Amino acid sequence: MKVYSKGRTQTLSTSFHQDLKEIKEKKLFRKLECIDSSKDSHVLINGRSFINFASNDYLNLSGHPGIVKAASSALKKYGFGSGASRLLSGTYVPHKKLEERIAAFKHTQAALVFNTGYAANTGIIPVIAGKGDLVFSDELNHASIIDGIRLSGADVMIYRHKDISHLESLLKKDTQRANVKRRLIITDTVFSMDGDIAPLSDLAKLSKQYDTVLMIDDAHGTGVLGKTGRGGLEHFGIRAGNIIQMGTLSKAAGCYGAFAAGRRDVIELLINRARSFIYSTSLPPAVVEAGIKAVEIIESGSARLRKKLWKNTNRLNDGLTNLGYDTLGSETPIVPILAGDVSTAMKIGRYLYENGVYAPAIRPPTVQEGKCRIRFTVTAGHNDEDIDFALGLMKRRL
Numbered sequence: 001m002k003v004y005s006k007g008r009t010q011t012l013s014t015s016f017h018q019d020l021k022e023i024k025e026k027k028l029f030r031k032l033e034c035i036d037s038s039k040d041s042h043v044l045i046n047g048r049s050f051i052n053f054a055s056n057d058y059l060n061l062s063g064h065p066g067i068v069k070a071a072s073s074a075l076k077k078y079g080f081g082s083g084a085s086r087l088l089s090g091t092y093v094p095h096k097k098l099e100e101r102i103a104a105f106k107h108t109q110a111a112l113v114f115n116t117g118y119a120a121n122t123g124i125i126p127v128i129a130g131k132g133d134l135v136f137s138d139e140l141n142h143a144s145i146i147d148g149i150r151l152s153g154a155d156v157m158i159y160r161h162k163d164i165s166h167l168e169s170l171l172k173k174d175t176q177r178a179n180v181k182r183r184l185i186i187t188d189t190v191f192s193m194d195g196d197i198a199p200l201s202d203l204a205k206l207s208k209q210y211d212t213v214l215m216i217d218d219a220h221g222t223g224v225l226g227k228t229g230r231g232g233l234e235h236f237g238i239r240a241g242n243i244i245q246m247g248t249l250s251k252a253a254g255c256y257g258a259f260a261a262g263r264r265d266v267i268e269l270l271i272n273r274a275r276s277f278i279y280s281t282s283l284p285p286a287v288v289e290a291g292i293k294a295v296e297i298i299e300s301g302s303a304r305l306r307k308k309l310w311k312n313t314n315r316l317n318d319g320l321t322n323l324g325y326d327t328l329g330s331e332t333p334i335v336p337i338l339a340g341d342v343s344t345a346m347k348i349g350r351y352l353y354e355n356g357v358y359a360p361a362i363r364p365p366t367v368q369e370g371k372c373r374i375r376f377t378v379t380a381g382h383n384d385e386d387i388d389f390a391l392g393l394m395k396r397r398l
């Protein structure tokens, strides 16, 4: 079907071409790299094996036999697609079971499963804050938080990265404002491009002091932080209380999907108002069964994996630091090295690729201009040789 006249089609293709040209001129053009297969720390790309430092499968659970078995048994029982959104016929027994498990795991009254972390943040935030409300957001928060705030229509105050005094000065300034129904402080627990950890104890204190809702995005904390992998709050010894916790099953859990965990009234409100939850087909039951198994494994059998993960993390971070690299204050398995401009970051990424290490350059808009980097992510699937190999390559300065 031809929708546009010839002239209009040409104008359109010229304008698309112009946009692409602009992206290419800035050296920001992105292409999709296709993985043939992956196992533990390695991926096969175009038939060539690489050590993978670009996966968030922190506990190396994505190929865990228990998880694979849970998914395949559920496939036999339920088929694949769920057929509808959760409020129609898309809520299966596994969805409810996963929510109960997550609530128990996160020590909250209730939980709600979303299809992705992106859908969770863009769904939850507009329910908590709306037009005339105020959101206080860390300047390095994830794009899905930024988009959630944009969708909410609330006013936003960006505080300097992890700067509690700056946040407090904004909160103080704001107390004079009338007619604000809700104030929300929102932060990544582990910042996805820097690998540092938000000062959750201070944030929790401020949120109480200024009668503000606190929401944390624990995408990279769940399964990784805390003695038993419960995430950011366990790491700091904070009770869940009124805090809204978002988390994903797509990273340390090695599965797919995300959740909100918190007070029952908040969860009920989300069921009734979160548009990404209401207007989207639910996760396939087999994916959900995989998630249930993953939460069980994290809860009861992941101490050894976490120990290995942290050992690997320290080996890489110490190694890069000893080589004189700035790892941007990383405290977690996300270990970036600052490259600066786009060309340098691309050059390092290419050099690593040519030598069998997969850790692509991270460029704007994912990071700020001038802060391009290589983001190494370490998993429990790596061994000492993998890490030492990457460190060996990084001895050369480009």
Ligand SMILES: Cc1ncc(COP(=O)(O)O)c(C=O)c1O
Pocket (backbone or CB within 6 Å): 116, 117, 118, 119, 121, 142, 144, 188, 190, 192, 217, 219, 220, 248, 249, 250, 257, 258
């Ligand atoms: C901090 C943070 N929040 C949310 C997301 C989105 O999660 P998902 O990949 O499940 O959509 C990501 C993933 O990249 C993330 O790093």
